Amino acid sequence: MITREEFRSIAGNGIWKQNTSIAQILGLCPLLAVTTNAVNGIMLSLATILVMALSNVAVASLRNLIPHEIRIPVFILIVAALVTVVDLLFNANLHELYLVLGIFIPLIVTNCIVLARVEAFAAKNPPLQSTLDGVFMGVGMLWTLALLGGMRELLGSGTLFGGIDMVFPSLQPIQLLPESYPGFLLALLPPGAFILLGCMIAWKNWMDARAAERAKLKPPAPVAAAGCH
Amino acid sequence: MFAPAPFLLKDTSVSQVMTQVCIALVPGIAAYAWLVGPAILVQLVIATLAALLAETAMLRIQKKPLTIFLSDGSAVVTAWLIALTFPPLAPWWLVVIGTLFAIVVAKHLYGGLGQNPFNPAMVAFAVCIVSFPALMSQWPSVGLQLPLLDQINVILGLAPRVDALSSATPLDAMKTALKLGEGTQDVPALLANQDIYGNFAGRGWEWVAIGYLLGGLWMWQRKLITWHVPVSFIGAMTLLSGGLWLVNPAQYASPLFHLLSGGAMLGAFFIATDPVSGCTTPRGKLIFGAGAGLLAYIIRVFGGYPDGVAFAVLLMNLCAPVIDLLTQPRIFGMKNAGKGDKA
Numbered sequence: 164m165i166t167r168e169e170f171r172s173i174a175g176n177g178i179w180k181q182n183t184s185i186a187q188i189l190g191l192c193p194l195l196a197v198t199t200n201a202v203n204g205i206m207l208s209l210a211t212i213l214v215m216a217l218s219n220v221a222v223a224s225l226r227n228l229i230p231h232e233i234r235i236p237v238f239i240l241i242v243a244a245l246v247t248v249v250d251l252l253f254n255a256n257l258h259e260l261y262l263v264l265g266i267f268i269p270l271i272v273t274n275c276i277v278l279a280r281v282e283a284f285a286a287k288n289p290p291l292q293s294t295l296d297g298v299f300m301g302v303g304m305l306w307t308l309a310l311l312g313g314m315r316e317l318l319g320s321g322t323l324f325g326g327i328d329m330v331f332p333s334l335q336p337i338q339l340l341p342e343s344y345p346g347f348l349l350a351l352l353p354p355g356a357f358i359l360l361g362c363m364i365a366w367k368n369w370m371d372a373r374a375a376e377r378a379k380l381k382p383p384a385p386v387a388a389a390g391c392h
Numbered sequence: 393m394f395a396p397a398p399f400l401l402k403d404t405s406v407s408q409v410m411t412q413v414c415i416a417l418v419p420g421i422a423a424y425a426w427l428v429g430p431a432i433l434v435q436l437v438i439a440t441l442a443a444l445l446a447e448t449a450m451l452r453i454q455k456k457p458l459t460i461f462l463s464d465g466s467a468v469v470t471a472w473l474i475a476l477t478f479p480p481l482a483p484w485w486l487v488v489i490g491t492l493f494a495i496v497v498a499k500h501l502y503g504g505l506g507q508n509p510f511n512p513a514m515v516a517f518a519v520c521i522v523s524f525p526a527l528m529s530q531w532p533s534v535g536l537q538l539p540l541l542d543q544i545n546v547i548l549g550l551a552p553r554v555d556a557l558s559s560a561t562p563l564d565a566m567k568t569a570l571k572l573g574e575g576t577q578d579v580p581a582l583l584a585n586q587d588i589y590g591n592f593a594g595r596g597w598e599w600v601a602i603g604y605l606l607g608g609l610w611m612w613q614r615k616l617i618t619w620h621v622p623v624s625f626i627g628a629m630t631l632l633s634g635g636l637w638l639v640n641p642a643q644y645a646s647p648l649f650h651l652l653s654g655g656a657m658l659g660a661f662f663i664a665t666d667p668v669s670g671c672t673t674p675r676g677k678l679i680f681g682a683g684a685g686l687l688a689y690i691i692r693v694f695g696g697y698p699d700g701v702a703f704a705v706l707l708m709n710l711c712a713p714v715i716d717l718l719t720q721p722r723i724f725g726m727k728n729a730g731k732g733d734k735a
Binding site: 345346347348349350352358361 | 489497501519522523524525527
């Protein structure tokens with residue numbers, strides 16, 4: 164079914180190496196608009212994970228039946244159908260959050276991450292691997308959006324997990340900074356998202372450069388080739 | 393730079409240039425201190441300390457030599473421009489945040505001295521007016537003479553911010569009055585009846601602007617700046633404001649009012665002339681200055697912010713590389729401008 168190495172490679176690619184937000188820099192439109200707090204970022208990522216897992220498994224199962232020439236319209240049809248399901252789910256069960264996330268839930272269908280994974284991975288790999296790829300790509304998006312949303316929220320209004328009561332009515336946002344904190348409005352505006360995203364990308368590149376330097380010092384370990392491309 | 397040899401050699405280092413820019417700011421600062429009291433000197437000290445600290449930290453992280461870069465004075469000029477554009481009684485942390493943003497993000501994250509595409513001081517102003525619009529629009533009212541200790545208390549947040557500390561600038565007051573009046577107010581009456589206005593523009597502020605003008609002329613005489621940017625900045629602003637003023641003097645203030653209000657003089661001589669973030673070709677400098685002057689007028693008169701110089705300069709900073717590319721001077725011996733010998 165799936166080897167340990169394959170699983171590792173898929174998970175590592177999704178969470179760190181090919182992270183959608185800080186390595187592939189895809190899907191910036193929802194990223195900038197939605198991450199004004201951590202909860203919104205997490206919930207949009209969860210919706211995207213659902214869509215990506217389902218669309219990847221659907222496309223992977225049908226990959227031998229879809230004519231190559233019209234594959235993109237077929238992919239989009241599949242993704243659109245799944246997004247409609249998720250959209251209705253959010254509307255029915257998390258209505259207040261649905262109003263906050265607004266247009267960005269239906270817009271998952273145009274999110275280049277979803278189509279990118281379907282085209283680059285699911286169209287060429289079996290269903291199990293494709294499902295995992297969708298989930299881990301989504302998890303990579305989840306932690307970056309949560310981190311970005313949390314930083315913007317903390318700098319912008321001094322709270323953490325604002326709007327959590329829309330998901331779990333019993334929980335309240337955490338006021339981390341004193342009430343008198345004036346709020347750094349720039350962090351909540353799109354330029355603030357760009358600046359902080361830039362810092363996160365710089366941080367990833369720095370970590371990678373450091374890891375590469377360490378690997379150079381160590382004797383090379385036997386490399387297991389488990390490419391997903 | 394664009395003349396044939398022979399050249400006179402002059403040994404000018406960055407620190408000498410920056411020292412002279414600081415000297416050129418002194419007349420304006422003196423008028424400012426006379427107008428609002430010693431608070432501005434306190435802000436200059438706070439901004440300078442914050443800038444030097446941020447510069448030291450960023451140099452340490454990049455493992456660059458401290459003494460060379462710290463003593464070049466560029467951080468001090470940025471700090472002074474920030475202190476001069478922020479409200480004089482702004483809380484200390486506002487000035488510190490602006491300065492840190494200017495040095496860390498606008499200067500060092502883009503590569504340090506000489507690499508920044510945007511003017512750091514104007515980035516600080518834009519960030520703070522977008523993030524803290526209320527605090528950035530509170531200027532002390534005219535004739536308010538608080539003793540030094542009271543001013544320091546206000547800056548450090550130990551004393552409450554009373555109403556007298558939170559007036560609008562003359563420019564902002566004029567715009568608000570005209571907007572609220574919906575045609576019933578006219579400029580000459582406002583200028584004559586309200587005591588925030590002096591002979592030409594805001595009472596007292598006009599002398600600060602003239603101080604900057606004198607400092608700017610001295611910098612031009614010392615060949616620290618060329619005439620292109622200030623002349624085109626002031627010329628474009630005069631043309632646009634003068635045109636509107638001639639058409640409808642009841643609703644548009646005179647060019648003199650606009651030139652001596654807000655950051656126009658500081659912008660024309662000290663900010664738009666920044667050699668790093670501005671244009672370098674002579675024709676480019678003319679376009680840069682004219683664009684900044686026009687945008688500053690449009691933003692301050694028709695826009696929502698009290699003054700437009702910061703946004704105008706930042707917008708023109710964005711255009712500077714393209715303007716430079718399109719205005720390359722003709723290379724000696726070549727037919728076409730800037731094409732070199734690649735043809």
